[in-house]
Structure formats: C-alpha cells, structure tokens
Amino acid sequence: MDICGDRILQVNRKFRPLTESSLNDFHLALEGLSWDFVRYKTVGTNDAFQDFQNAFMGCYRTAFSEREVNDGRCTPGLDWYTEELRSMTNDLNPTSELYDKYKTEPLRKLRNRLKPNYKFDLNKAKIQKL
Structure with missing residues (x-):
C-alpha cells in the first residue's frame, strides 16, 4: 500500500x-x-x-x-467516519431492510427516528473534517 x-x-x-x-x-x-x-x-x-x-x-x-x-x-481517506457513525449504520441498515421487507408500523417509526439522526451526525462529521 x-x-x-x-x-x-x-x-x-x-x-x-x-x-x-x-x-x-x-x-x-x-x-x-x-x-x-x-x-x-x-x-x-x-x-x-x-x-x-x-x-x-x-x-x-x-x-x-x-x-x-x-x-x-x-x-479518499475516511478519517471522519467514527465508531459512533459505524454503530448508527449498524442499527439503521437492518432496520431499513426489515421495514422494506415487512412494512410494519413499528419498523417504520424506528427507521424514521434513526435515519435523520444518522444523516445529521454524518454531515456534521464530514463538515468538521473539511
């Protein structure tokens, strides 16, 4: 490398x-x-x-x-991608996949709660490393 x-x-x-x-x-x-x-x-x-x-x-x-x-x-270096973001990704991805498959209301609510938080923290981490 x-x-x-x-x-x-x-x-x-x-x-x-x-x-x-x-x-x-x-x-x-x-x-x-x-x-x-x-x-x-x-x-x-x-x-x-x-x-x-x-x-x-x-x-x-x-x-x-x-x-x-x-x-x-x-x-590109991903030095802005933190363990906290990785943890949020590990929560959001399975939730989204399960919702896409089963379309239940509790999964939708959970996904809709996790996704904006993840997007906000992701953008914040990228901006801080600029």
Missing part, C-alpha cells in the same frame, strides 16, 4: 475471472468427482450438505483461480 497525497493508494484488487476455459475446467472437475456421499444413509443431511458444499467450492476455487491487479486508484 502506498500513500497518494493524504490518501491511501489502493494497490491490489482481487477477483476470479470467468472465462470459457475456466468454466470448462469447473465442469470437468465437478463431473470427475464421486458424488456417492450424497446417497449415504449413515450420514446426516447436514453432513452430506457440508461435504457437497466443500467439494463444490474446492472445484470452484481450483477452476476460477484468484487474480490480483493494481487498480492504481486513490481512495
């Missing part, structure tokens, strides 16, 4: 490229596995699923190897 002015230079970005070749490798790896463990009566459902997931993800990680590139971008 390098310094870019008063900002941190984001050096590496990780990703797994999906190519025709890697998709073919993934298909062949899955095809080559023995799937007999799925049918075992002595193994519980959770254990069988865990074995399946481990086998599937092993093939995935092998076929789609992780790549790292330097994207060379400067990311």
Whole structure:
C-alpha cells in the first residue's frame, strides 16, 4: 500500500475471472468427482450438505483461480467516519431492510427516528473534517 497525497493508494484488487476455459475446467472437475456421499444413509443431511458444499467450492476455487491487479486508484481517506457513525449504520441498515421487507408500523417509526439522526451526525462529521 502506498500513500497518494493524504490518501491511501489502493494497490491490489482481487477477483476470479470467468472465462470459457475456466468454466470448462469447473465442469470437468465437478463431473470427475464421486458424488456417492450424497446417497449415504449413515450420514446426516447436514453432513452430506457440508461435504457437497466443500467439494463444490474446492472445484470452484481450483477452476476460477484468484487474480490480483493494481487498480492504481486513490481512495479518499475516511478519517471522519467514527465508531459512533459505524454503530448508527449498524442499527439503521437492518432496520431499513426489515421495514422494506415487512412494512410494519413499528419498523417504520424506528427507521424514521434513526435515519435523520444518522444523516445529521454524518454531515456534521464530514463538515468538521473539511
């Protein structure tokens, strides 16, 4: 990691490229596995699923190897983002998601109480760091 002015230079970005070749490798790896463990009566459902997931993800990680590139971008410093703001975010986000899903009155009231406070404190923190 390098310094870019008063900002941190984001050096590496990780990703797994999906190519025709890697998709073919993934298909062949899955095809080559023995799937007999799925049918075992002595193994519980959770254990069988865990074995399946481990086998599937092993093939995935092998076929789609992780790549790292330097994207060379400067990311702005977030020295104004405090633990208090993080805590407020951790309260507001799940509340908003639950309200969006269930649309209940108590969730709406809670969200409407948390959101303005968060926005006010967020703007105040940004202004103080200017």
